[in-house]
Amino acid sequence: MAENTQKLLEVRELTMDFGGLRAVDSITLEVCTGEIVALIGPNGAGKTTFFNCVTGIYKPTRGEILVHPPEQKTYKINGFKPNRVTAMGLARTFQNIRLFQNMTVLENVMIGRHCRTTTNILGAILRGKNTNRQERETIERSYELLEKVGLVHFADEFAKNLPYGAQRRLEIARAMATDPFLLLLDEPAAGMNPQETKDLDELIVRIKDTENISILLIEHDMKLVMNISERIYVMEYGKKIAHGSPQEIRSNPKVIEAYLGEGGDDA
Amino acid sequence: MAMISYLKSCLIAAIWFVFLTFPLMVVKVNTLKNTVEWRWMNMLWVAIGAFILSAVWRWAMERRARGASQKEQESSDSDKKPSLGERLLEDPKLYRPLLGLVVALALLMPWVSEMYQVTIWVFALIYVVLGLGLNITVGLAGLLDLGYVAFFGVGAYTYAILNTRFGLDFWICLPIGGLTGALVGVLLGFPILRLRGDYLAIVTLGFGSIAKIVYENWEGVFNGARGIEKIARPGFFGMEMDISAATTFTYYLMLVMVVFTIFVTNRLKDSRIGRAWMALREDEIACVAMGVDMARTKLGAYALGAFWAGLVGVIFASQTTYINPASFDFMLSAIVLSMVVLGGMGSIVGVVIAALVLNLLPEYLRAFEDYRMLVFGAVMVLMMLFRPQGLVSNVRKTYTHSKKVHAEEANG
Numbered sequence: 001m002a003e004n005t006q007k008l009l010e011v012r013e014l015t016m017d018f019g020g021l022r023a024v025d026s027i028t029l030e031v032c033t034g035e036i037v038a039l040i041g042p043n044g045a046g047k048t049t050f051f052n053c054v055t056g057i058y059k060p061t062r063g064e065i066l067v068h069p070p071e072q073k074t075y076k077i078n079g080f081k082p083n084r085v086t087a088m089g090l091a092r093t094f095q096n097i098r099l100f101q102n103m104t105v106l107e108n109v110m111i112g113r114h115c116r117t118t119t120n121i122l123g124a125i126l127r128g129k130n131t132n133r134q135e136r137e138t139i140e141r142s143y144e145l146l147e148k149v150g151l152v153h154f155a156d157e158f159a160k161n162l163p164y165g166a167q168r169r170l171e172i173a174r175a176m177a178t179d180p181f182l183l184l185l186d187e188p189a190a191g192m193n194p195q196e197t198k199d200l201d202e203l204i205v206r207i208k209d210t211e212n213i214s215i216l217l218i219e220h221d222m223k224l225v226m227n228i229s230e231r232i233y234v235m236e237y238g239k240k241i242a243h244g245s246p247q248e249i250r251s252n253p254k255v256i257e258a259y260l261g262e263g264g265d266d267a
Numbered sequence: 268m269a270m271i272s273y274l275k276s277c278l279i280a281a282i283w284f285v286f287l288t289f290p291l292m293v294v295k296v297n298t299l300k301n302t303v304e305w306r307w308m309n310m311l312w313v314a315i316g317a318f319i320l321s322a323v324w325r326w327a328m329e330r331r332a333r334g335a336s337q338k339e340q341e342s343s344d345s346d347k348k349p350s351l352g353e354r355l356l357e358d359p360k361l362y363r364p365l366l367g368l369v370v371a372l373a374l375l376m377p378w379v380s381e382m383y384q385v386t387i388w389v390f391a392l393i394y395v396v397l398g399l400g401l402n403i404t405v406g407l408a409g410l411l412d413l414g415y416v417a418f419f420g421v422g423a424y425t426y427a428i429l430n431t432r433f434g435l436d437f438w439i440c441l442p443i444g445g446l447t448g449a450l451v452g453v454l455l456g457f458p459i460l461r462l463r464g465d466y467l468a469i470v471t472l473g474f475g476s477i478a479k480i481v482y483e484n485w486e487g488v489f490n491g492a493r494g495i496e497k498i499a500r501p502g503f504f505g506m507e508m509d510i511s512a513a514t515t516f517t518y519y520l521m522l523v524m525v526v527f528t529i530f531v532t533n534r535l536k537d538s539r540i541g542r543a544w545m546a547l548r549e550d551e552i553a554c555v556a557m558g559v560d561m562a563r564t565k566l567g568a569y570a571l572g573a574f575w576a577g578l579v580g581v582i583f584a585s586q587t588t589y590i591n592p593a594s595f596d597f598m599l600s601a602i603v604l605s606m607v608v609l610g611g612m613g614s615i616v617g618v619v620i621a622a623l624v625l626n627l628l629p630e631y632l633r634a635f636e637d638y639r640m641l642v643f644g645a646v647m648v649l650m651m652l653f654r655p656q657g658l659v660s661n662v663r664k665t666y667t668h669s670k671k672v673h674a675e676e677a678n679g
Contacts, residue, residue, distance in 0.1 A: 055556060057552065057556070081555065081560075081561075082552075082555040082556045083555050083556075083557075083558045083559055083560050083561065086555075086556060086557060086558035087558050091556075091557075091558075092556055094552075094553065094556075098550045098552060098553035098556075099549075099550070099553070100545065100546045100549035100550060100553065100554075101549055101550075102545070102549055102661075103542070103545055103546065103549060103663065104663045104665070106665075106666055107542055107545075107663065110542055111542055111543065111546045111554070111557050111559065112557050112558070113539075114539060114542070114543055114546075114557065114558055114559050115557075115558030115559070116558075117539055119538060119539040119540065120540070121535070121540055121567055121571065124534055124535050124538035124539060124540045124541070125531050125534050125535065127534060127538075131538070134539070135538070135539070138539070139666045155665075155666075156663075156665040158663070174557060175557075177557075178557060178558050
């Protein structure tokens with residue numbers, strides 16, 4: 001890590017209860033500038049619930065979520081609505097792809113620009129100078145993002161007609177359209193073949209390097225996680241069981257046990 | 268071989284219908300003379316009718332299945348040939364003359380036909396605007412609204428009360444009616460922001476019923492079931508107009524309203540706001556996660572949909588000069604919603620066509636009055652089976668981009 005790293009996201013003792021079930025139990029996590037951080041764990045460990053708490057879809061039971069946008073003061077975003085969290089600069093993708101099926105690929109990305117533009121109903125009807133300029137910028141920027149994820153040739157296609165891997169990349173482009181400083185990717189490689197995973201791997205690293213966006217990702221594909229992430233957090237049954245560099249995690253007995261079951265490593 | 272099995276299944280259908288209708292169509296017990304009359308000819312007609320209908324039905328279903336597989340093949344080819352309907356909408360050479368013809372006919376209509384016809388068309392155009400307004404709420408934003416008629420009533424009663432009690436002019440009341448509608452839309456919108464789909468439909472259905480009951484029972488304000496009469500027709504710079512002239516005037520006013528509505532909806536559809544509505548319709552969670560303010564977007568859709576209903580409510584009251592709660596029945600909401608669904612969710616041209624067809628067809632089919640609802644129902648069932656996307660499926664705008672244009676130039 002370079003010297004001028006700064007914390008972007010700081011989660012302290014985050015707990016989320018659903019009735020009597022504690023899905024996330026006192027998780028502490030942080031992401032700094034220019035980092036790719038991975039959150040791994042067996043199915044049902046509470047990773048997606050953690051994401052939903054951070055992005056405002058759930059209101060956490062306890063704990064603090066602090067955001068330090070670059071060159072701005074710190075915000076505590078517990079209980080913020082999802083759109084406010086996004087406007088602050090945290091964008092996410094979904095585990096089960098949630099695209100706007102009956103809109104074109106380009107329009108999907110243009111939605112991401114919504115919180116960075118201001119045209120209201122009256123402006124849209126009158127189509128004044130300001131509206132036209134914003135519309136123009138939205139289109140240009142959206143095309144640019146489609147180029148970056150390699151989907152320009154699909155621009156006018158309905159999102160539902162895209163191949164699976166392309167839908168995943170479109171979700172990333174849509175999230176990037178909101179101008180985030182932190183991108184939260186929920187299992188971006190799920191269901192992809194090895195070639196697609198490799199491309200995704202490169203895409204994520206490229207986003208980090210060229211766009212200056214830090215990344216927090218949930219992933220099951222160990223190869224991808226070990227390849228690109230600088231730090232890894234491991235969760236099991238809502239609790240954090242390990243934290244460290246890929247090498248440390250690989251040899252951590254607790255992690256091996258969580259993944260392979262009890263007695264998996266003492267043979 | 269296929270032909271034989273085809274005929275066989277049609278025959279089975281015919282026999283089944285004969286069996287079903289046997290007690291009603293064939294046996295007739297005369298209780299006065301204590302005799303039983305056997306009408307065997309009826310059985311024959313039922314059999315023939317059922318056979319033919321079943322054959323047509325099967326043929327249509329097969330054609331549809333073939334069409335679907337053909338479509339799949341077509342979409343694998345890179346260049347698709349658009350259907351005639353699509354070409355009509357996309358090619359300026361085709362749609363401009365057609366549009367000119369429609370405009371000319373619409374403008375000339377009152378001079379060549381009787382007042383009765385003009386009145387029918389005024390109501391048809393009112394429905395067009397209602398359909399386009401509901402299209403914003405249901406078609407674009409995906410908020411199923413079964414109580415849309417309530418906003419129409421709000422507009423009509425606003426004008427009726429302001430005009431008969433306070434003597435306010437039509438032209439002042441027109442925007443007031445629209446704004447009152449929008450305001451009530453927002454008020455209703457607040458409590459139901461969290462609801463979706465079926466739940467939303469039930470609440471709006473309830474709201475529509477409540478509105479009607481309030482009009483019926485709040486005697487002091489709405490004059491109860493007796494309704495409000497002697498509502499002034501629209502004036503035009505103090506010109507004296509008889510009924511016929513006033514109807515013609517309202518007709519032209521409605522034409523302007525329709526054009527205005529189409530203009531506004533069309534602009535909204537491809538704007539930041541319209542895209543947010545569509546995203547909300549497609550996936551609410553993804554939509555808010557992409558930074559769209561759900562509350563504001565939903566309320567906007569409600570308010571704008573209700574605005575048009577309030578606006579034409581004023582015109583409706585001025586045209587009929589008498590309104591009572593019976594005019595704002597649930598049936599009206601249902602018909603307006605059918606116009607949106609049959610026309611094609613979100614499609615402006617489709618909704619206009621569907622609104623005109625659904626309103627004018629019953630008027631011109633007075634001869635078959637008894638079977639009107641039967642035909643209406645059958646058309647709906649057939650539409651949903653064979654063209655669930657509506658008459659005109661919603662075509663999305665494609666955007667051009669400077670880099671894309673360069674790339675195409677380089678290629679071509």
